[in-house]
Amino acid sequence: MNYLAPEIILGLEEIARLLRVDSLRFIYRRGSGHPGGALSAAEIMSVLYFHIMRIDPTKPEWEDRDRFILSKGHASAVLYAALTRRGFFPAAEMENWGEIDCPHQGHPDRLKTPGVDMTSGLLGHGVAVGAGLALAARMKNKDFRTFVLLGDGESQGGIVWEGAAVAAKYRLANLTCILDNNDVQLDGPVHEVMPMESWAEKWKACGWCVLEINGHNIRQVVESLQYAAQVHDKPTIIIARTTKGRGVSFMENKSYWHGNIPNADQMKQALEELGEVTNG
Amino acid sequence: MAEMAMREAYGRALADYGNLNPNIVVLDVDTSASTLSNFFASHFPDRFFNVGIAEPSMVDVAAGLALGGYTPFINGFASILSLRALEQIRTCVCYAKTNVKIAASYAGISDFKDGPTHYSITDLANVRALPGMTVIVPADAAEAADWVPLVAEFDGPVYLRISRAGAIPVHQPGSPLQIGKGRVLREGRDLTLIAMGSMVGRCANAADKLSTQGINARVLEIHTLKPLDCELVIQSASETGAIVTAEEHSIIGGLGGAISEVLSENQPVPLERVGIRDYFCPTGRDLDKLMDACGLSVQAIIDSSQKVIARKK
Numbered sequence: 001m002n003y004l005a006p007e008i009i010l011g012l013e014e015i016a017r018l019l020r021v022d023s024l025r026f027i028y029r030r031g032s033g034h035p036g037g038a039l040s041a042a043e044i045m046s047v048l049y050f051h052i053m054r055i056d057p058t059k060p061e062w063e064d065r066d067r068f069i070l071s072k073g074h075a076s077a078v079l080y081a082a083l084t085r086r087g088f089f090p091a092a093e094m095e096n097w098g099e100i101d102c103p104h105q106g107h108p109d110r111l112k113t114p115g116v117d118m119t120s121g122l123l124g125h126g127v128a129v130g131a132g133l134a135l136a137a138r139m140k141n142k143d144f145r146t147f148v149l150l151g152d153g154e155s156q157g158g159i160v161w162e163g164a165a166v167a168a169k170y171r172l173a174n175l176t177c178i179l180d181n182n183d184v185q186l187d188g189p190v191h192e193v194m195p196m197e198s199w200a201e202k203w204k205a206c207g208w209c210v211l212e213i214n215g216h217n218i219r220q221v222v223e224s225l226q227y228a229a230q231v232h233d234k235p236t237i238i239i240a241r242t243t244k245g246r247g248v249s250f251m252e253n254k255s256y257w258h259g260n261i262p263n264a265d266q267m268k269q270a271l272e273e274l275g276e277v278t279n280g
Numbered sequence: 281m282a283e284m285a286m287r288e289a290y291g292r293a294l295a296d297y298g299n300l301n302p303n304i305v306v307l308d309v310d311t312s313a314s315t316l317s318n319f320f321a322s323h324f325p326d327r328f329f330n331v332g333i334a335e336p337s338m339v340d341v342a343a344g345l346a347l348g349g350y351t352p353f354i355n356g357f358a359s360i361l362s363l364r365a366l367e368q369i370r371t372c373v374c375y376a377k378t379n380v381k382i383a384a385s386y387a388g389i390s391d392f393k394d395g396p397t398h399y400s401i402t403d404l405a406n407v408r409a410l411p412g413m414t415v416i417v418p419a420d421a422a423e424a425a426d427w428v429p430l431v432a433e434f435d436g437p438v439y440l441r442i443s444r445a446g447a448i449p450v451h452q453p454g455s456p457l458q459i460g461k462g463r464v465l466r467e468g469r470d471l472t473l474i475a476m477g478s479m480v481g482r483c484a485n486a487a488d489k490l491s492t493q494g495i496n497a498r499v500l501e502i503h504t505l506k507p508l509d510c511e512l513v514i515q516s517a518s519e520t521g522a523i524v525t526a527e528e529h530s531i532i533g534g535l536g537g538a539i540s541e542v543l544s545e546n547q548p549v550p551l552e553r554v555g556i557r558d559y560f561c562p563t564g565r566d567l568d569k570l571m572d573a574c575g576l577s578v579q580a581i582i583d584s585s586q587k588v589i590a591r592k593k
Contacts, residue, residue: 067347110376118347119376122367128337129372132344132352135329139305140349159368162337170329 004219008051012218015085016046020247021274022081022091028267030098032106036257038078040182040215040242041149047221048147049082057087060114066144067117067133071126072151072180073107074259079116080104088115123154127177128163134175134235145229148177150237153185156194161206167235168207175235176228177208180215184244186258203237215240248273283446287385289421290442291316293428294353294383295323301432305345307331307338308355315355315385315442335360339368339380346378351432357391358384358441362403373437374412381431382407382439387417388478388528389556390444392570395563401556405533407439408506414459415505417441419480422453423503434459441477443528445567448481450501462509464516468498471522471585471592474513476502476535479526479554479576486581497585505535510542517547522588524552526581528571531555550591552584 019042027033049055053066070079084091089104096102103112107121118129126148134146154160167175179199183190191197203210209231213220221240228236244258245251248270262270298304298320305327312318312330321328331338335356342352354361361369361384373380384403391398407413416431416438418424424442431438450465457463465480466487475483480501487497500516502509517523523543525536536553543549556574564570571577 063349118343119371122371125340125343125368125372128340129344129347132341132346133348134344135341136345136348136350139326142348159336159340162331162334163340165334166329166331166337166341169331 004222009218012043012046012051012222015050016042016218017247017274018085019045019078019081021271021276022085023077024262024267024270024274026077026080026094026097028262029095031261032098033077033261034074034259035077035262036184036244036251036254037072037075037151037180037182039246039248039251040244041075041078041180042246043216043218043221044149044178044180044240045078045082047218047225049086051222052225053147054144055086057115060088064142064144067146069118069126069130069146069148070108070120071148072123072154073120076107076121079108080113083113083115086115089113123151124157124159126150127160128166130175130177131163131167131170131172134167134172135170137174138172144174146175148175150177150179152179152181152183152190152196152199153193155179156196164203164206164208171233172235173232176225177235177237179237179239180242181239182242182244184253184255184258186255188255199239203239207234209234209236210239211236212239213241215242216246283449284421285446286418286421286424286443287316289425290383290428291319293425295319297428297432298324298327300429301351303349303351304353304432305329305350306353306355307342309333309335309338311356311385314444315383317353317355317383335365336368339365340372342380343372343376343378346380351379351381353381353383353432355383355385357398358387358400358403359398362400362406366406369407370410374410377412377436379435380437382437383442384439385442386444387441388443389561389570389574390567392564392567396560399561401530401561402533403441404505404529404535405537408533408538412437413506414438415441416459417477417503417505419477419501419503420447420449420451422449422451423457426454426457430457430459443478445478447478448485450481450484460504460507460509462512463501463503464498465501466497466499468496469520470496471524471589472498472500472516472520473524473526473581473585474500474502474516474535474539475526476505478528478571482576482578483526483581486578486585489578489582490585495585495589502535505538508538508542510546513539513542514547517543517549522550522592524554524581524584524588526554526576528576529555531557550588552588554580554584
């Protein structure tokens, strides 16, 4: 494992903070969106887009780029934040988010937003689509990796496991999924709405390499993604234990904040807690 | 009648075309011995993927393969693809514009021995409503084979409807064929029989019989249900003044529905629909007899023709 310098970790933590701030600002301005699941994925997105993925914002269609599928497409705000911060399109375009003439849709659209590799939003598709993409890469002798960010709520649906079986059958080692295991969905805790634990046992039984990490610990996110690259005989899933609404005290672990919008006072408090200076 | 089954013509053509185009990959859902994608599988095992009995997964995996630069042909039963996997088709194929070709086999009531669970009498209504989908229904085995290269080389999602059975042969192999262009098989002045799929041959037979009664029926094959050849349909309505549509599908939402939509807006004329009249057809022992019993007989076309001509006056 490569030594990960403290300044790199600090840099990625700062980017994660900014992704949270951007996500909330995008959602607040638009008056709709899904804050909880965007905040839980900030470290994962920071590490993927600013440390791990082989991408070039000037060439969003580059054939050899690593691919990313936001299977939990509701968290579009954090993907848009990562893409704007990384330079795929200007953040100013997000000021218009939600307007009919804004190209960036409520959920990611691969044909409208540069850097979006696959359209998503209706849940469950990422693993199976990712398996097809990883299969194509291998057949074409391309060394790009395919990453899928998966929600725990969406993993209650059967299509996720159909895709998991395909990836295992064809030993798609170039496919890496990250489960954003925040244990909160729209109607309540995942373990109450439809208990699915043990995630690790389920994915092991499917024939995947399973890693379990704290999804807010940058070092663990980096090292698990680097480890996954060394696994050569099966796909890998990183079960990232996260907190829904992470970083904003009143949003943490609350299903209410899956899809609700803060008011002006709540927004001010949220930004302050995230280290932003606000002017009232 | 020992004509080749449409699925066999399709399966052999796909395997042949696989030699010419290395970008073709083929997927199936444990039905390759039924859809006859197994011809391709035996020639190109490295380009064939059997994903098990999981149609939604097959659609999504194919979308991924298309994103990676391949042209996937996915194979399964029309009933399951157009219902259980319809959301995947809508989201990951049509909306995401991935270059996936859906070969929907065992269409209509052609799987007569398995019965209503396997019949696909609403698939055209389901997929026709999806933005960005091209919907093609071959009339016979020769046409099914001829579509393979055209569908493969077309850029975008296609739903190609394949019958388990044969159909009355109406085309020579390699006859001119173009997506979105209807074919006039027989000229006539008194009415137009607009036919699709297995009903094209039956309409040709009906036209022969109608001519002995002094009724001169034009036969127009619409193989591309979407985009529809509106110009030719409107022209036929205008020139003959009456229309009978015929399809091995529900009268709701398929060919009859599509033609009614176009004509009521552009050239309203009396129209009758021959098709399955909104019910679940029974299991049968013989496809021809089952089709006759389900309202798809040559006599049903003749009856509808006489009725529609009476309505002209």
